[in-house]
Amino acid sequence: MSGVADATTTTRPSWMTASGIRTLVREHPMVPLVGLLALLVALSEVIRPGIVSPNWAGVLLRGAVPLAILAACQTITMLTAGIDLSVGAVASMSGFLVATLVGDTGLVLAIVIALAVSALVGLVNGIGAGVFKVHPLIMTLGMSLVVLGLANVWQVMRVQTGSGVPTEFRQLGANLFFGFIPVNLLLFVPLALLVIFTLNRTGFGRLLYAIGDNPVASRLSGAKSWQVLAVLYLISGVLAGIAGFLFSGLTNTASVTLADSALLPSVAAAVIGGTSIFGGRGTYSGTIIGALILTVISSILSSLGYPEAVRQILFGSMIVFVAAAYTRITTD
Amino acid sequence: MTRGTTQHLLDASGVSKRYGAVVALKSASLRVLPGEVHALMGANGAGKSTLVKILTGAVRPDEGVIEVRGTQRRSHSPAEARRAGLVSVYQEPALIPDLDIDSNLRLTGTPINPFRDWVNQLGLDALDLTRMAREVPLASLRIIDLARALAIEPDVLMLDEMTAALPANLSERVLDVINGMRGGDRSIVFISHRMIEIASVCDRATVLREGETVGVVDMDDVDAEDRIVELMLGEIAEELSDNGVRKGAPERGSDGGPRIEVRGLAASERLRDVSFELYPGEVLGVIALEGQGQDELFDILSGSIRPVDGQVLVDGKKVSFRHPADAIQEGIVFVPADRAEALLMQRPVRDNIALPFSVRLRRWGPIRRSTEKPKVDKAIDRLQIEMRAQGEVRFLSGGNQQKVTIARWLAGGVQTMLCFDPTRGIDIRTKHQIYPLLRELAAAGAAILLYTSELSEIELACDRAIVIFGGEVVAEIDAADADEGTLLRAAHNLKSDALLPEEIVASAHSGGSASEDPGEVDG
Structure with a gap:
């Protein structure tokens, strides 16, 4: 592979290694991902000796959780060869709604309203993609603008009456137990297990993979893809709404563009975690590792004092590189 | 060992290729003399397609030496292989649907005049080069593909199931052209499941079994065909002869009514007016040349398209399907010809078979393995699907893939099954598993x-x-009287004394020229 001079005489071993790596990555995709994560953690320690500590890990994990939830939206929609670009707008909107409503309605009702609106946006996405066959990329991009616009209208209508991010969200999103276990894991762990269970052990999960792998075969087997997509995007909307609560709690801000900057990293996390944009291939556990990898890289860059631009360049290159690598491994 | 460098035009030896745990080729060799038409034969999964893809640079071998005219070639791309004189025509036409034929030719640098000559020789004189490729019928596209390959004058031309989807009149022309190239300084590697074609145009045949070259047969030998079958089947040959298909008298349902009754069905321009009855307990054959409306008939019955006119009755009740799910609801399941339309290629065998269990809304919840697994296992067992590699369906052989498409419906129990050419391009052994299965189901x-x-x-x-x-529907024939001659005449809507395509081919080979072409290209 890498310019070995006597490549011709050592063809067989080099082939065996390359093929061995391929088989490993194809059959146990988590091994190289966890390896990469460990490598990055080690790199952090080398760059700033002594930095790796329980508290450091807790802070990173706390930041990775809302990203991982948004990336769940991308994973489940990408399995059907779709994508959900409205998650940034929906998450911001849902956090903002709760912050502006909580003073009048109380926390529980504010949460219910925010999740209902998120679900409605998702359902519209799903009906557009499933019934009217608008490409999910266009459908969700359009809806993200609609949501942003509506959130702005809401902002103007409702001159802030002193209410802000509820304390409960700040505790859930920003606190650490014993200084190193993020409280948001209380929400995230059951949620992640539910997503993984749904993908692997339910009929709905099976249909997601099936529709992404071969829509024609799924149809001939009797699957009605519009039903699946409507429910899928609805779930994606609800997940984005939940992520919005954590984002607003983590940053203690309520803004209609709060989670926008997390949109592309959420796609990146899914792609790095091995989910194929062409559908039918991917796991949520891979995506979670992908989100952790991105968070560790961000931390390394900020500890080195590099500006935001460097992070963007690095993330962008990584997505392209990883997507190319996966294509080589999974085709042939 | 005769390694005469000038003797062989193409000399491939020790070629091997693995896909993960699956060995596609173990040690395949293929030696082709100049001017010969060389058959490459083997059951499905024997490695024919892989070998051709390696020779044409589409797939990289793990090991092996490929020599063309005595010089070693390393083909890492189809373009390199083409420069080395190795060109293949695959089963699927390789034209870009949204370009016209002319642009497609320019794109691949095909010389137009030789292309025209070949197209004419192949019987497509009326071809309009400004037509979009997507508008040209499949059979004509395959002829165009072949003419395009011939026009660039490759040293070795590889034809993979070239005649499989061609109507009889076109496949005769193709065989004539192939025959005409014998004795020149170029060679053809010919892959086909049709023994009669192999016997009529090939000089020698290389037989692959389980990824290995197991023998080369001279087609002039008296018992050449028997030897090929012997080599292809290996030790299972005897097993097959015992496995004769036994037929019982059709047991019609207790009330004697038909399961499906079709009345005056019409759709698009091809399906005009079809009526028939399908009874429980019978296997009803449908015979038609390419494009006589059979595709539309099956699509309507399976709920994929809706008829323009006519009625379908299931158990005496009028039905109108809006989605394949509606047909499945009525117990009508469909096995399409194209495995790429039926399978989830990146999913495991079990998921492919279990898919219909999960499609209905109330089955979206947790999968009940205890009830599902025994059914899936039973279907896998019954069809003897190769489960050695637990991996993705795309790594299975064509025959095993086809079994998966059938097993999917067996797992849930079959009431009415529509099979569209389920044995196309499948090896003899698998075929002989599928016929008895259909009989058993009936x-x-x-x-x-x-x-x-x-x-x-x-x-x-x-x-x-x-x-x-x-x-x-122009005729109904009892299976007892259904010898190939009768069927072929009926399919051509010919009188019983008309000349059959195979007889025309035969007369062409015995020196007579097939100047009288009975049919013309449709479309």
Whole structure:
């Protein structure tokens, strides 16, 4: 592979290694991902000796959780060869709604309203993609603008009456137990297990993979893809709404563009975690590792004092590189 | 060892290729002399397609030496292989649908005049180069693909199941052209499941079995065909002869009514007016030349498209399907010809078989393994699907893939099954598993509609057969009288004394020129 001079005489071993790596990555995709994560953690320690500590890990994990939830939206929609670009707008909107409503309605009702609106946006996405066959990329991009616009209208209508991010969200999103276990894991762990269970052990999960792998075969087997997509995007909307609560709690801000900057990293996390944009291939556990990898890289860059631009360049290159690598491994 | 460098035009030896745990080729060799038409034969999964893809640079081998005219070639891309003189025409036409034929030719740098000559020789004189590739019928596209390959004058031309989807008149022309190239300084590697074609145009045959070259047969030998079958089948040859297909009398349902009744069905321009009845307990054959409306008939019955006119009755009740799910609801399941349309290629065998269990809304919840697994296992067992590699379906051989498409419906129990050419491009062994299976299903009370492009299957698997020509049912034939000649004449809507395509081919080979072409290209 890498310019070995006597490549011709050592063809067989080099082939065996390359093929061995391929088989490993194809059959146990988590091994190289966890390896990469460990490598990055080690790199952090080398760059700033002594930095790796329980508290450091807790802070990173706390930041990775809302990203991982948004990336769940991308994973489940990408399995059907779709994508959900409205998650940034929906998450911001849902956090903002709760912050502006909580003073009048109380926390529980504010949460219910925010999740209902998120679900409605998702359902519209799903009906557009499933019934009217608008490409999910266009459908969700359009809806993200609609949501942003509506959130702005809401902002103007409702001159802030002193209410802000509820304390409960700040505790859930920003606190650490014993200084190193993020409280948001209380929400995230059951949620992640539910997503993984749904993908692997339910009929709905099976249909997601099936529709992404071969829509024609799924149809001939009797699957009605519009039903699946409507429910899928609805779930994606609800997940984005939940992520919005954590984002607003983590940053203690309520803004209609709060989670926008997390949109592309959420796609990146899914792609790095091995989910194929062409559908039918991917796991949520891979995506979670992908989100952790991105968070560790961000931390390394900020500890080195590099500006935001460097992070963007690095993330962008990584997505392209990883997507190319996966294509080589999974085709042939 | 004769390694005469000038002797062989193409000399490939020790070629191997693995896909993960699956060995596609172990140690394949292929030696082709200048001017010969060389058959490459083997059951499905024997490695024919892989070997051709390696020779044409589409797939990289793990090991092996490939020499063309005595010089070693390393083909890492189809373009390099083409420069080395190795060109292949694959089963699927390789034209860009949204470009016209002319642009497609320019794109691949095909010389136009030789292309024209070849197209004419192949019987497509009326070809309009400004037509979009997507508007050209499949059979014509394959002829265009072949003409394009011939026009660039490759040293070795590889034809993978070239005649499989061609109507009889076109496949004669193709065979004529191939025959005409014998004795020149170029060679053809010919892959086909049709023994009669192999016997008529090939000089020698290399036989692959389980990824290995197991023998080379001279087609002039008296017992060449028997030897090929022997080599292809290996030790299972005897098993097959015992496995004769036994037919019982059709047991019609207790009330005697048909499962499906079709009345005056019409759709698009090809399906005009088809009526017939399908009874429980029978296998009803459908015979038709390419494009006589049989595709539309099956699509309507399976709920994929809606008819323009006519009625479908299931158990005496009028039905109108809006989605395949509606047909499945009525117990009508469909096995399409194209495995790429039926399978989830990146999913494991079990998920492919279990898919229909999960499609209905109330089955979206947790998968009940305890009830699902025994059914899936039973279907896998019954069809003897190769489960050695637990991996993705795309790594299975064509025959095993086809079994998966059938097993999917067996797992849930079959009431009515529509099979559209289920044995196209499949090895003999798998075929001989599929016919008895269809008979068993019928004996257990299922109704089966079987379209097949291989006429010999009618006698083996069916109780009776209907013949569709020009979008209408023109004949009904009892399987007992369904010898290939009768069927072929009926399919052409010919009188019983008309000359058959194979006889025309035969007369062409015995020196007579096939100047009189009985048909013309449709479309």
